[in-house]
Structures are given as C-alpha cells and as structure tokens.
Amino acid sequence: MSGGLVIYDEQLARINEVIGRLLKEGDAKCALVVNRDGRTITKQGFTRNMDTDQLGALVAGAFSATSRVASLLGEPEFSVMFHQGKHDHIHITLIDDRTLLVVTFDDRTTVGMVRLVTKAICDSLAEVLKEIYQNPEQEEELASADEIANSFDDVFGKQE
DSSP states (O other): OOOOOOOHHHHHHHHHHHHHHHHHHTTTTTEEEEEESSEEEEEESSSSTSSSHHHHHHHHHHHHHHHHHHTTTTTOOOEEEEEEOOOEEEEEEETTTTEEEEEETTSEEEEHHHHHHHHHHHHHHHHHHHHHSSSSSSSOOOOOOOHHHHHHHHHHHOOO
C-alpha cells in the first residue's frame, strides 16, 4: 500500500477521546472520521448494524458533489451538510481540507446540539489530524511465501 496514511496509537487515542466527548455531549449514535477519498480513519458509537465503510465512501462522494455545487454558486466550499430522515439523521462537517466528521443521531437530540458540539471539537480534531498528515508515510511490504518459510526455518529449524 504505497502512500498510506500512518497513524500512531497515541494519535488515534486522542481522536477517539474527542469523538467520545462528541457522542456523550451531543447524545449522538455514532461518529466517523473519514478521508475525503472515503476511507474511514476511525469510528465510535453504535456501528454494529451499519456498513461504515460504505457510509464513509458515500458521504465522501456526496461531499465532493456538494463541493461542486458550492463552486457553481461562487462559494469556496460548503463546510457542513445535514440530512434529516424520519428517525435517523446525519450531520457531516469538513474538519480540514482532507477529512470529514460524520455524525449520526436520532430524535433523542437536536441538529442544533450536534452542530454546537461538533463545532466545539473540530479544532481539536484538526490539530491531531495535522500531526497525522505530517507523519512519515510507510510502504507496506508483503513477504513472499519463500520469505515466510525461511523465517519459520530460522526459528524452528529446517524440516526435512
């Protein structure tokens, strides 16, 4: 995986701590931090019955389309999207140029509360993400079958 994002455990813990605050203070169901290319960086909350990978990809695509709409209207970007359903709702916020915060919630809270808490935590998330994007990139190298076999031979001795 060339050019992959490297996130250190401490950085992920800081993001998860901030998202945990969002879920608690905003009484939201779940939150995802998603790259603009649709890949999920982290998620928390009630995600068991939800395909969060697909949600992240679709949200990123919708946000890209909305960016084009903003351009047509002469805006540099729309930084927030909100979709209201019958029972569940979604609030999407642009954290920085590369990252989105996706929050799902229901009628236990209001869009105003989610927006308020989200706005309050976005600076903290942006700070950690800035550090992450400055981490050196790593290339994952997959070992060949021969290399794996040789490693076993080194540890356990060559089997005849």
